Amino acid sequence: YNITRILKEENNSIWVGKVKSLSLKGYAIEIFPKLRIHQENVMEELVVLPDCLENIFGMLKMENKSIWVGKVRKVSLTGHAKRIEDKLDFTLMAPDTQEENGG
Numbered sequence: 001y002n003i004t005r006i007l008k009e010e011n012n013s014i015w016v017g018k019v020k021s022l023s024l025k026g027y028a029i030e031i032f033p034k035l036r037i038h039q040e041n042v043m044e045e046l047v048v049l050p051d052c053l054e055n056i057f058g059m060l061k062m063e064n065k066s067i068w069v070g071k072v073r074k075v076s077l078t079g080h081a082k083r084i085e086d087k088l089d090f091t092l093m094a095p096d097t098q099e100e101n102g103g
Contacts, residue, residue: 003031012036012068023047029055029081033067041070042093048081056084065089 006014011033018038022045024031029050046069050056059067060083069090077085 003027006031006034009034011066019043021045023049025049026051027055030058033059033062037068037070039068039070043070043072043090045074045076046072046090047076047078048084049076049078050080053080056080059084059087062087 007030013036014031014034015036018041020043022043024047026049029048032048064086065088067084067088069088071091071093073093075090075092
């Protein structure tokens with residue numbers, strides 16, 4: 001699937017609403033900043049698995065906490081994805097449902 005057209009969209013311009021699970025891998029990670037997730041979202045799992053640094057390069061230039069995710073029960077940032085953790089705005093939900101600030 002060609003994501004060139006999606007990448008031309010403004011950040012936070014593609015409304016996806018509430019998301020239960022989000023898994024972005026390889027070049028698909030580049031659309032992450034374009035997604036607009038519901039303000040009251042509670043996600044079960046977020047997985048970000050880049051193939052190479054190029055997959056997250058654009059996000060490295062973004063402001064911290066500029067990609068809204070919401071509350072998340074499990075976050076898996078693999079490899080280079082750990083470098084964008086500060087760009088993500090999320091609250092990690094502990095197993096006992098207490099909230100911990102993350103991202």
